[in-house]
Amino acid sequence: MKTVNIDLGKRSYPIYIGSHLLDKSALVNKHLHSNQVMVVTNETIAPLYLARVMDALKAPVTETVILPDGEIYKNMQSVNRIFDALMDLRFSRNATLIALGGGVIGDTVGFAAACYQRGISFIQIPTTLLAQVDSSVGGKTGVNHPKGKNMIGAFYQPQCVIADTQVLATLDDRQFRAGIAEVVKYGLIRDADFFCWVEKNMETLLARDDDALAFAIERSCINKADVVAEDERESGLRAILNFGHTFGHAIETGTGYGEYLHGEAVAIGMCQAADLSMRLGWLQPEEVERIEKLISRAGLPASPPESLDSDRFLELMAVDKKNIDGKLRLILLEAIGHAALPQPVPIEHLQATLSEYGR
């Protein structure tokens, strides 16, 4: 088992990475602070892993909430269902919520934990590659508003993250590939060596080789941990983690949550952001090609749907939360392995990129 520590002073916590961690009773139990535990999962994950997690728990008052599966359920209604269950059981401030599932479950449960009685403990047990390398790490929690993704939420850190590589064996192929998008992202924004490693090992990763997965998850988490430790509440550096996300969020919102997986939308967004970086003279055309090629080798989409034209894209990007006072700022690449802090982007270059991809 590997352990990556997120260094946030009093709010520091470990990420455990390895095979068959779900059954390790000692791991989860040492992070509980009372006998009141509620496991929240979804209808897809419950039959696969819920019983194993419940068996590992030693808390006598253990309850479950099973939400429907899907990004469309990442909303205030799901948060309210968790509040209702906690209130029905009269769970106290010392209770712990366990999020067993992908990013939707992790973000929703984390936000419920942040708000119930102004904050109770929670533990992340991410069951998708995307959640293991990204959404379960760093304390961003929240839900979607009908008019914008992740608009309602809190910065709130878990007690620990348990990333079991073995659960990825049952992950469907599309979900798995969506996770690869975020792995590629870490290479692009701050780790050129890792980008090269992913280029060399893409087929091994796609074959879900245990060692390759553990390495990719650890390296991704170390990169994320470094950034989050430096800027917990996204006042500066942390913004680079949103590389490709402003385009990606526009795609997700514009097509209705659920058509594109988050990682798929980010994969497209990273290609668009790379293209834009080239138009500003930062990236070479061959670097953009190299990025697009790796995205395609992962079986991920590299261009947006035809239904979203430039005007609609601009409208959708304007409400993205990376903006200050209406000026559009984007994270771009100076080179593979080097992202710059958010930059105000000349509208003509942005339109050129959107037109290029709107063919």
Added chain:
Amino acid sequence: MKTVNIDLGKRSYPIYIGSHLLDKSALVNKHLHSNQVMVVTNETIAPLYLARVMDALKAPVTETVILPDGEIYKNMQSVNRIFDALMDLRFSRNATLIALGGGVIGDTVGFAAACYQRGISFIQIPTTLLAQVDSSVGGKTGVNHPKGKNMIGAFYQPQCVIADTQVLATLDDRQFRAGIAEVVKYGLIRDADFFCWVEKNMETLLARDDDALAFAIERSCINKADVVAEDERESGLRAILNFGHTFGHAIETGTGYGEYLHGEAVAIGMCQAADLSMRLGWLQPEEVERIEKLISRAGLPASPPESLDSDRFLELMAVDKKNIDGKLRLILLEAIGHAALPQPVPIEHLQATLSEYGR
């Protein structure tokens, strides 16, 4: 103008106390970080003070949300109305919310600010005595759940608090007296001299003498600031601020939010907590009488409604969030001016107090 500083490191902020501060344009404008400002108030306050606040603001993009008035609107629906308005206007992370109203508005707006885009700035302009001495200070924000008061919320600090004593002139008598309950509380829990001052000056306070009010608000805020600075997230000392509140919340929940004002319920709760302190041998009978007498002189109720019997009280108190693992802990007085940290209370003493007041 008096200024009391809340010392919380990076999250420190000032409380301005004085007459005619609403019109002081310089005061509010120096705490804005962008040109996007939304003032949230209620139907009672809007016709009285909204125009004056709007006139004082120099931000060009200033919008308003006017909620219905009353504790029953301190809920997620009101928070969602604020989210919808912010999303409709595409307000960014640098926007500021201004809470113009009593505790309900302050708590609701503060929680919306804590969650919108994971946290935007907000400013408190409390218009009731209770909000000026208590709810606007200290960063507790949140709303009620149908099954419990203040169960959903966040610790989130404002940029500043502007307490204008002049707005108290239009406050209805019942609301004003409810605020006196919290003033009395500060004397009881940690400031015996202030308790004596309130005993001597009750009539002057009830006549809403400007100097007496400013003194009482300042002294209350200093007491609260000391406690909050030492324990921002209520892991220890801060619990003493809840003196009388476990009983009080039970009264509010048991009668349906709205029948009793918060301060009225707390006034009753403080009498019950004083009685219980006496049963444990901590307070003398004459001290309990002195407390009940001062509460009565303020025109506040000193005993609960007949509709709530002991059993119902116990049931309601069990879900209060000051409990750990089901054991009821209460804040009690060792003497007038000295509260103790939460204590597990023998059930027979609690039942004796409930019976005493259930006559």
